[in-house]
Amino acid sequence: xxxxxxxxxxxxxxxxxxxxxxxxxxxxxxxxxxxxxxxxxxxxxxxxxxxxxxxxxxxxxxxxxxxxxxxxxxxxxxxxxxxxxxxxxxxxxxxxxxxxxxxxxxxxxxxxxxxxxxxxxxxxxxxxxxxxxxxxxxxxxxxxxxxxxxxxxxxxxxxxxxxxxxxxxxxxxxxxxxxxxxxxxxxxxxxxxxxxxxxxxxxxxxxxxxxxxxxxxxxxxxxxxxxxxxxxxxxxxxxxxxxxxxxxxxxxxxxxxxxxxxxxxxxxxxxxxxxxxxxxxxxxxxxxxxxxxxxxxxxxxxxxxxxxxxxxxxxxxxxxxxxxxxxxxxxxxxxxxxxxxxxxxxxxxxx
Amino acid sequence: xxxxxxxxxxxxxxxxxxxxxxxxxxxxxxxxxxxxxxxxxxxxxxxxxxxxxxxxxxxxxxxxxxxxxxxxxxxxxxxxxxxxxxxxxxxxxxxxxxxxxxxxxxxxxxxxxxxxxxxxxxxxxxxxxxxxxxxxxxxxxxxxxxxxxxxxxxxxxxxxxxxxxxxxxxxxxxxxxxxxxxxxxxxxxxxxxxxxxxxxxxxxxxxxxxxxxxxxxxxxxxxxxxxxxxxxxxxxxxxxxxxxxxxxxxxxxxxxxxxxxxxxxxxxxxxxxxxxxxxxxxxxxxxxxxxxxxxxxxxxxxxxxxxxxxxxxxxxxxxxxxxxxxxxxxxxxxxxxxxxxxxxxxxxxxx
DNA sequence: ACTCCTCGTGCATTCGTATGCGTAGAATGC
DNA sequence: GCATTCTACGCATACGAATGCACGAGGAGT
Numbered sequence: 210x211x212x213x214x215x216x217x218x219x220x221x222x223x224x225x226x227x228x229x230x231x232x233x234x235x236x237x238x239x240x241x242x243x244x245x246x247x248x249x250x251x252x253x254x255x256x257x258x259x260x261x262x263x264x265x266x267x268x269x270x271x272x273x274x275x276x277x278x279x280x281x282x283x284x285x286x287x288x289x290x291x292x293x294x295x296x297x298x299x300x301x302x303x304x305x306x307x308x309x310x311x312x313x314x315x316x317x318x319x320x321x322x323x324x325x326x327x328x329x330x331x332x333x334x335x336x337x338x339x340x341x342x343x344x345x346x347x348x349x350x351x352x353x354x355x356x357x358x359x360x361x362x363x364x365x366x367x368x369x370x371x372x373x374x375x376x377x378x379x380x381x382x383x384x385x386x387x388x389x390x391x392x393x394x395x396x397x398x399x400x401x402x403x404x405x406x407x408x409x410x411x412x413x414x415x416x417x418x419x420x421x422x423x424x425x426x427x428x429x430x431x432x433x434x435x436x437x438x439x440x441x442x443x444x445x446x447x448x449x450x451x452x453x454x455x456x457x458x459x460x461x462x463x464x465x466x467x468x469x470x471x472x473x474x475x476x477x478x479x480x481x482x483x484x485x486x487x488x489x490x491x492x493x494x495x496x497x498x499x500x501x502x503x504x505x506x507x508x509x510x511x512x513x514x515x516x517x518x519x520x521x522x523x524x525x526x527x528x529x530x531x532x533x534x535x536x537x538x539x540x541x542x543x544x545x546x547x548x549x550x551x552x553x554x555x556x557x558x559x560x
Numbered sequence: 561x562x563x564x565x566x567x568x569x570x571x572x573x574x575x576x577x578x579x580x581x582x583x584x585x586x587x588x589x590x591x592x593x594x595x596x597x598x599x600x601x602x603x604x605x606x607x608x609x610x611x612x613x614x615x616x617x618x619x620x621x622x623x624x625x626x627x628x629x630x631x632x633x634x635x636x637x638x639x640x641x642x643x644x645x646x647x648x649x650x651x652x653x654x655x656x657x658x659x660x661x662x663x664x665x666x667x668x669x670x671x672x673x674x675x676x677x678x679x680x681x682x683x684x685x686x687x688x689x690x691x692x693x694x695x696x697x698x699x700x701x702x703x704x705x706x707x708x709x710x711x712x713x714x715x716x717x718x719x720x721x722x723x724x725x726x727x728x729x730x731x732x733x734x735x736x737x738x739x740x741x742x743x744x745x746x747x748x749x750x751x752x753x754x755x756x757x758x759x760x761x762x763x764x765x766x767x768x769x770x771x772x773x774x775x776x777x778x779x780x781x782x783x784x785x786x787x788x789x790x791x792x793x794x795x796x797x798x799x800x801x802x803x804x805x806x807x808x809x810x811x812x813x814x815x816x817x818x819x820x821x822x823x824x825x826x827x828x829x830x831x832x833x834x835x836x837x838x839x840x841x842x843x844x845x846x847x848x849x850x851x852x853x854x855x856x857x858x859x860x861x862x863x864x865x866x867x868x869x870x871x872x873x874x875x876x877x878x879x880x881x882x883x884x885x886x887x888x889x890x891x892x893x894x895x896x897x898x899x900x901x902x903x904x905x906x907x908x909x910x911x
Numbered sequence: 912a913c914t915c916c917t918c919g920t921g922c923a924t925t926c927g928t929a930t931g932c933g934t935a936g937a938a939t940g941c
Numbered sequence: 942g943c944a945t946t947c948t949a950c951g952c953a954t955a956c957g958a959a960t961g962c963a964c965g966a967g968g969a970g971t
Contacts, residue, residue, distance in 0.1 A: 224686075224688060224712075224957095226956095226957060226958085227957070227958060227959095228957080228958095236920075236921085237920070237921045237922075238921095238957085238958080238959095239920080239921065239922080239923095239958090239959075239960075240919090240920060240921075241958090242957095242958055242959055242960085243920090243959085243960090246958095246959085250918070250919060250920085251919070251920080252918080252919060252920090255919080255920080267711075269683055269686040269687045269688075270687060270957085270958070271628070271687060271688050271956085271957050271958070272684075272687040272688060272689035273624050273625075273627035273628040273633065273688060273689070273956085273957080273958095274624075274628050274926090274956070274957035274958045274959090275957080275958055275959080276624035276627075276926095276958095277622070277624040277625050277628050277925095277926050277927065277928090277956090277957080277958080277959095278925075278926050278957080278958050278959045278960085279926085279958085279959065280926080282624065284667065284689075291653070292649050292652055292653050292656070293649055293650050293653040293847070295646065295649075297649075298643045298644055298646075298648075298649035299644050301643055301668070302642070302643050302644040302670070305643070305668065305670050309670075314667050314669075314684065314689075315667060315668050316635065316665050316666060316667045316668075317652070317656065317666050317667070317668050318665075319653070319656050319660075332620055333623075333665065335620040336620045336621060336622060336623040337575060337620075337622050337623060337624060338623035338624070338635075338665075360618075441847075441851070470851075470853070473853065474851050474852045474853050475852070477852050477853055478852040496644070496792075500792070500821075500825050501825045501826070501828050501829040502821070502824065502825050502828060502853055502854070503853070575927095577926095577927055577928085578927070578928065578929095579927080579928095587950075587951085588950070588951045588952075589927090589928080589951095590928090590929075590930075590950080590951065590952080590953095591949085591950060591951075592928095593927095593928060593929055593930085594929085594930085594950090597929085601948075601949060601950080602949070602950080603948080603949060603950090606949075606950080621927085621928070622926085622927050622928070624926085624927080624928095625926070625927035625928045625929090625956090626927080626928055626929080627928095627956095628926090628927080628928075628929095628955095628956050628957065628958095629927080629928050629929045629930085629955075629956055630928080630929065630956090631956080
């Protein structure tokens, strides 16, 4: 029988502390701490007493106090450029699973393309509130990762890389993917190709484009390469521009699947048949791409693996700040579905 | 000139503390705290000195220490049932904007439908690591919100409500929305209607269904009401079942847009023309619903407003734990697009 | 029977910031 | 010229858990 009988009755306004548990169990606060954390020096009997007292009082260790003392928060930050497109939520789902399994909570940091170099917001990343940072929103010109790295924040770059930085990077083999897509269109006989890519300052766009151009050097003139956001709207707009201009392409390479779907959406509205009148290819192979409404030919960039591995890598990096950095390239594989075929013969008539 | 000149040179392994800033500025630690927090009692001159020292040393206040002392973390939790469907990411985007504007970080808590009543995971919500919780994943039978509320955690329920709980609730007018959808189909002349709804234990499904049944009492027999997850796959599966069975409906009411799109996907694969051979309606009016590829007739449930307001409400609730709770019903309005029309005459032939 | 060691626990301090209270010095009043 | 009120800051402590060290009790060894 415990001395303090106010177990399940009225509890004080403040939360229960380890000291109160100690009083209830008739031991010292330090013993409570040790017993609950599984310190082997505490006897079985005492441990059980403490555990029971803790349970009865509904004790939950205060995370701020624990963090202050132990210098770790159990929270990781995940930076994404946006969240209302399909790509990142899908990744976040996998990433979240990994972090949760490793005992970490995840704060979401939406880091939109505009208002970059907003260093003021860096404060909340340097205040030791996160144990590490998984950055999916890096741009080629972004100095933010370097600053964080210099300050000793464990970081991992996922999907998008930044050159000249000694950090872990897990990215898809964009160059090969670009080559594969281009070769596929070349094989089908396309000679009038356009590209509606993402932002030039992303490694994904840059390297995919380099791969594409390495194959399509002749047939993809710079003026048929468009850049915009990685968004449905951007794809939609690009398609309208390309199909309404002179010199209508027979195939469009989209910077990613989200853009590709925007393109298809616009094409359908214009009454342009896909793939008979226009071939479309994307990158990423997001779930939506396999939906029957789209059946998009695209490239599996190993996104699920990147999500999983980059999360795991960050956990390792947090535990061993030193150790060699790893830069991994995930293989890409073309997935041919229903949006690519041989080019139409004549010109295109738009509705 | 400062005494300590190690400003931008080698810094000690540990992060810079307010005490070091104090030493550099020649003042006491408490003065640093006050100066940086904008305490009016600090003179302008001292404040500037402190600010300069802080800047030179790259001082960032430790968030754990601050939280421990001030009993607030500046972090809110947002619970969602999943994140790889389109609905929640879209909401999260709005929610994130509000919280960020109010100075809060957001930890994402994915709370899948299975492994409910997993009270062990509650620990991380009771340890004072979050100042409040926005719950978008509540089910009718979930005891979790009640437990949290009893423990004094500020919570707001968004989208999904739980009966008999004295907390803030911001939900759409599901009943009216259900009525509107049913009336729309009735007006078009449908008499063979089916419903592919979400999980029965969600308030959204329950109330939408009640609304639907209040209009379609006769023409919607229980055996044509299916329940599944709020997912593309569930819609896809439901459509296959409904169109392949006897007694093929002329219209399907989907529990939400994600299900509706799954239905459309299956219908297209089966060679069933929408809307001529099958009408489809959804709920939510997610962005995708307006894409030309879908042009889905659906109901705007005021989701953006709910996202925004529920986030704001939580911030208020954190600041004033007492104060009357608000239960708001957001108006729903039918948005007719291209997936509903008068019913076909004869039976359906499936590819 | 005495020393030595192990085991289990208590004590005191630490993490870094915020804040109530006290106080020196300047400013004001008469 | 002395008492008084501000002003601006320092001092000390609290927040709650983790942990190095000390120490008492009990057992093993000789």
